[in-house]
Structures are given as C-alpha cells and as structure tokens.
Amino acid sequence: MNLMQEFTKGIIKENPLFRLMLGTCPALAITTSVENGLGMGAAFTGVLLASNIVISLMRSIIPASVRIPAYVVIIASFVTMTDQLMHAFTPGVYKSLGIFIPLIVVNCIILGRAEAFASRNSVVPSIVDALGMGLGFTIALVMVCTFREVLGSGTFLGIQLLPEGIPAILMILPPGGFITLGCLLGFLNKMQKKYAL
Amino acid sequence: MKLMNSTNDLLLVTSSPHVHSRDSVPDAMRDVLIALVPALVCGLYFFRLPALMVIVSCLASAYGAEYLCLKLQNKPVPVREQSALVTGLLLSFCLPPSLPLWMAALGSAFAIVIVKHLFGGLGHNIFNPALIGRAFLLASFPVAMTRWTSPIDGVTTATPLGIMKEAAGQQLPEISQLFIGNVSGSIGETSALAVLAGGLYLLYRRHIDWRIPGSFLGTVFLLTALIGVVTGKGMLFPVFHLFAGGLFLGAFFMATDWVTSPVTKVGRLIFGAGCGAFVVLIRLKGGYPEGVAYSILLMNVVTPLIDRYTKARVFGGAK
Numbered sequence: 144m145n146l147m148q149e150f151t152k153g154i155i156k157e158n159p160l161f162r163l164m165l166g167t168c169p170a171l172a173i174t175t176s177v178e179n180g181l182g183m184g185a186a187f188t189g190v191l192l193a194s195n196i197v198i199s200l201m202r203s204i205i206p207a208s209v210r211i212p213a214y215v216v217i218i219a220s221f222v223t224m225t226d227q228l229m230h231a232f233t234p235g236v237y238k239s240l241g242i243f244i245p246l247i248v249v250n251c252i253i254l255g256r257a258e259a260f261a262s263r264n265s266v267v268p269s270i271v272d273a274l275g276m277g278l279g280f281t282i283a284l285v286m287v288c289t290f291r292e293v294l295g296s297g298t299f300l301g302i303q304l305l306p307e308g309i310p311a312i313l314m315i316l317p318p319g320g321f322i323t324l325g326c327l328l329g330f331l332n333k334m335q336k337k338y339a340l
Numbered sequence: 341m342k343l344m345n346s347t348n349d350l351l352l353v354t355s356s357p358h359v360h361s362r363d364s365v366p367d368a369m370r371d372v373l374i375a376l377v378p379a380l381v382c383g384l385y386f387f388r389l390p391a392l393m394v395i396v397s398c399l400a401s402a403y404g405a406e407y408l409c410l411k412l413q414n415k416p417v418p419v420r421e422q423s424a425l426v427t428g429l430l431l432s433f434c435l436p437p438s439l440p441l442w443m444a445a446l447g448s449a450f451a452i453v454i455v456k457h458l459f460g461g462l463g464h465n466i467f468n469p470a471l472i473g474r475a476f477l478l479a480s481f482p483v484a485m486t487r488w489t490s491p492i493d494g495v496t497t498a499t500p501l502g503i504m505k506e507a508a509g510q511q512l513p514e515i516s517q518l519f520i521g522n523v524s525g526s527i528g529e530t531s532a533l534a535v536l537a538g539g540l541y542l543l544y545r546r547h548i549d550w551r552i553p554g555s556f557l558g559t560v561f562l563l564t565a566l567i568g569v570v571t572g573k574g575m576l577f578p579v580f581h582l583f584a585g586g587l588f589l590g591a592f593f594m595a596t597d598w599v600t601s602p603v604t605k606v607g608r609l610i611f612g613a614g615c616g617a618f619v620v621l622i623r624l625k626g627g628y629p630e631g632v633a634y635s636i637l638l639m640n641v642v643t644p645l646i647d648r649y650t651k652a653r654v655f656g657g658a659k
Contacts, residue, residue: 311446311480318479322454329458 153275160283180288182236184281375538386491402428433528529586539592559616
C-alpha cells in the first residue's frame, strides 16, 4: 500500500467536501471567517486522527453488528475532549463555532472514514488517511472561508482589505455560503474535467 | 435524413404543431421595453440625473454580463438581445436613485450571472432575476439601499410606506401625489399611473394575463380594506396601500414574468392572491416597510407546485 497515495487522495482525488460532498453542513454554517475555517479544520482533523487510530486498533474486537454505535461512542469521546480543550485554550474560536464543535460527532466524514477505512486497515495507513482527509477538508473550508470573509467582511484573518461599505454583507449570511460553495464546486468540476485529475 | 433534405421539399413531413404564430421572444421583450417607457419617463422626471446614472449602469452591466456569459458558454449572442436589458431596466426601477453606481452594476451582474445563467439561461431561472438582484443588494448594502430621496430636489426623506411603518408622526403624502408618483421611493415604482399605463399596454398586447395583476392587486385591496374597516382607519387606508411602494410595478411587470409564474389560469389566480397576502403581511407585520419583492420571490418558489396541482384534467380522461 502506497502511503503517499493514501495521504494525497484526501486532498484532491477524494476531497471530502469538493468530491465526496460530505461535511457540507459545517462548510456552509461556519465558513464566515478564515479563523473559523482553520479552527474547525483543526478540531475536525484532531478528532478524525484520534478516532481513526482507536477504531483501527479495535477493529478486530468490535462485533460487526454493533460497529456503528461503537464508532459513535469512540468519536463522541474525542469530540468531548476537543470541545473542552477548545473551550479552555481558544475561547474566541470556541464561541464563534458554537454548536458546530459538538456536532462533529455526527460529521459524516469521520464516520465514513471509520467505516470505509479505519475498520479495514492497520494503524499507520489509518493515521495517514486521517491526516490527508483532515488536511483536504481544512483546505476546502479555508477556500470557502476566504471568499466569504474577503467579499462579505472585507477582511482576511482579521486584516482589513476592503474599506468600510464595500463588502457585500450577503456573503457572510447563509445565501453567501450556498453561492460560494456552489460556484466553487462548479469551477472545480470544470477544472477536473479539463485536467483529468 | 437523406430523403428529407432532398430537393423534394413539398413532400416534407413534420410532426405538429403546424400553425405558427409570428410572436417571438425578442418581439415580446421589445413590447415589455415599450411598456416600461412611461415609468422610465416619470422616474427620470422625478429623480433626474442620479436616476439616469443608476439606470444606465444597470443596463450596461446587464448587457455586459449577458454577453460575457453567452460567450463563455460558446453560445451565439442574439443580435436583438433584449431580455437582459429588460432585467437590467426592471432592476434599476426598484433601486433608490441615490444608490452608488457600482452597487447598481453589481446587482445587475448578479441577477444575470447567478440567477439567470447559472440556472440555465433564459427560460430556466426559477426566480425573477431582477427581484433577486434587488434582494441581494438589500441584504448586502442595507444602508445604501434604504436611503431614499425626495423627487426633484433630492433631499433625503422617508418613503410613504416608511412613514406609515416607522415615523407615525410625519405627514403622509396626498393620495393624488402618490398616484402620480411625486413621492420618494425607487426610481420606477413611485408613479402608479405610469406603471398602470405600461401594464395596460402589455394586457392589450396579450403578453400578460389579467389574472395575476388582478388577483394580486385585488387581494391587497380587499385585505387592507377589511383591516381598514375593522380598525377604523377608513377607506383611505386600502387606497394608500394600493398606490404606495412598488405594488403596481410588481403586479404588472415582476409577478407576470413568463418564466417564473404559473401557466394555468387557476394557478395564476392563486399565485396573485398569494403575492397579495404576503405583501399585506410583510407591510403590516413584517420587519420591512415594503414587501412586494419578497412576496413575489416567495411565490416564485411554489410556482411549480401550483402548476402541478392546477393542471387541467384531460377531457374524457380518467378521473
């Protein structure tokens, strides 16, 4: 098994957001600023990494018939830890992400990786898979965030780029999320066809 | 195929329909542009140079965006391309005259690119592009989009509906002034008279069905009359609501959009009544003083449903 391939597939070929169309709920809801995107990406990657490791280690002792509840319990424990850690160390991001941190429990990418990858592979490939998927999702989130923050608030990571009154507030409202994600998906699909990625 | 395009054109066999009308989309669009002229003249007379600049930016941006979109899709650009101009002109009619020009151009481009072409181009959009353009601008630039100026002298002032809703103490304009359009408001909406003239022309040319504006205006009038009588505001209340804001413009030019309104007769009555009910609800109970744009957009959403449930039964077919 080629580890490099396992790592890069999460970024382009099987990008969770742009290719598998998973995790669209946080991608629409919290992508109003790049800071949010990075915070969500980090929390997501942390949970995915930890749950992939544990599920991969326990894959031979979890009975197949109760595997989904077992995965959810494992994921939920790590989400709770992440939630508490973020509450303590990054209160600003914690506050602006709000309910979407606990909701990582039901993030279908994490459950999807557990079911499709970690439960069938050993620890090292599972780690690489988690890192690749986490990075892919974070990059995707930051792309959406960049468009929305620059066009909607006129800032990038809080740095003022456009003067007051120029940014279109709609872009940081819910319709802006749908418009940005839709346009990005269309553009990336076109690029994929053109360069056969 | 070889048989069909041989020299024997007389024996050409095609499927129905065989009877053709001379009507075409460019002709209909030209008639809409003609129908908008009275409102255009009134808007220019009342709001002068700023209005002209807003209208020109909207038209130029709409045409440019349309041209660009068609070119990018390798589609031919029709010589008599007028549908984009109709969208641009209608959008400029529902913008305040003091709006910065780049905002007007941005809204116009948004209407053409996002609302029209990303949904498949002319005839495929599910929302009225001009109205989404306005909704986009209102959500994006709430301050600039609600700065109204009085006619002729251009002093910042509230619209009649704004006075009604937020500044109860101020003097409301006379009904006659409201009818002519000598009040503050969007460029092309203030004069109910001019919009009515254009609307009647479209009705005469049979481009629009009386059912939509009829049930739309009728519902607003009936509901506000009922409220006027019950609350003791008198019969001036429904008349005021009929002529204030963009109700006439919406009823004759936006709600009747061929693409986004129902095709069945009963469906059109339901559509207009729904628009009217939403207008009254938003104006009297909602957060905004005016709700014509949102009411029509809300009904655009249910247009396919209305069409499905009002489909005519095939004569002699099963129940």
